Amino acid sequence: MANSDSSKQKKGLVAIDGAMALIVLLVVVQIWLLSAALESFLAGHAETALPAAIFSGLLFLSCVALTLFASGIDRDSRGQ
Amino acid sequence: MSLLRSPSEEPLWKDEFSVFTSDERYVTRRQFTKFLTLASLGMFVGNLWILARSYFAKSPAFPSSVIADVNEIPVGGVKLFSYPTPADRCILVRTSEDGFNAFSQKCTHLSCAVYYERETNQLACPCHHGYFSAKDGSVLQGPPPRPLPRILLERQGQELVAIGVKVG
Numbered sequence: 001m002a003n004s005d006s007s008k009q010k011k012g013l014v015a016i017d018g019a020m021a022l023i024v025l026l027v028v029v030q031i032w033l034l035s036a037a038l039e040s041f042l043a044g045h046a047e048t049a050l051p052a053a054i055f056s057g058l059l060f061l062s063c064v065a066l067t068l069f070a071s072g073i074d075r076d077s078r079g080q
Numbered sequence: 081m082s083l084l085r086s087p088s089e090e091p092l093w094k095d096e097f098s099v100f101t102s103d104e105r106y107v108t109r110r111q112f113t114k115f116l117t118l119a120s121l122g123m124f125v126g127n128l129w130i131l132a133r134s135y136f137a138k139s140p141a142f143p144s145s146v147i148a149d150v151n152e153i154p155v156g157g158v159k160l161f162s163y164p165t166p167a168d169r170c171i172l173v174r175t176s177e178d179g180f181n182a183f184s185q186k187c188t189h190l191s192c193a194v195y196y197e198r199e200t201n202q203l204a205c206p207c208h209h210g211y212f213s214a215k216d217g218s219v220l221q222g223p224p225p226r227p228l229p230r231i232l233l234e235r236q237g238q239e240l241v242a243i244g245v246k247v248g
Contacts, residue, residue: 016109023116030123037130043226044247046134049127056127063120067113074110 012077019070026059026066033059140164142244147182148172150238156198160185163231163242169193170231172240173214175201180240182231183217189224203228 037052107115147161147170159172161182169185173196183203185193192207202220203212210222217228232244 016113020109020113020116023113023120027116027120027123030120034123034126034130037127039225041130041134049131049134053124053127053131056124060117060120060124063117067117070113071110 012073016070019066148240158196183228188226
């Protein structure tokens, strides 16, 4: 029983680490997107602002979903 | 609790200020994930701010201003002037008999003042060796990320008049 709990916790930890790594990746993409949009705006090209904002919003929603996913797994693995 | 402490025990101040540095610095995965999500929200807000600025920014109205007389600048010569405000330094270059080009003098990299190199017909930034074309202000070499803003000119008789600024 204890062994099964430990295995479940280990799997949960791996899933949380994976979700965290993915969030880091998404945030890095967002940083690049923000700098590119700012550079483009300063160069007088306003047309890139809308797609950049939409894509950034999607990335943010993905981050929220991954955070909720990680919290859910965390709760499950602790048996709460 | 005894009033007398043996020398091997932790010092008294550690009991009284019971803050454990390692515990204080410990960040759980859950906290770190939340922090990253907040950072992501920050990036999204930044993008929304750029979007709002690009949609609601009014296009500025530029005044007409006489900046030079055609005869006062020889071919290959330059004249420095300010446009549209006294703080905006610009450079006017006469590249040929009828070729007048004016640009903002601020380098788009770190805002150093650019100068004209007659031999190469380029505008050079001395700070980080950025080079711009004296024909259209485009970046030829170096770290500048964008072309120099161009000052729109109109020739009225013997006078050159600045009528606007074209960015990008």
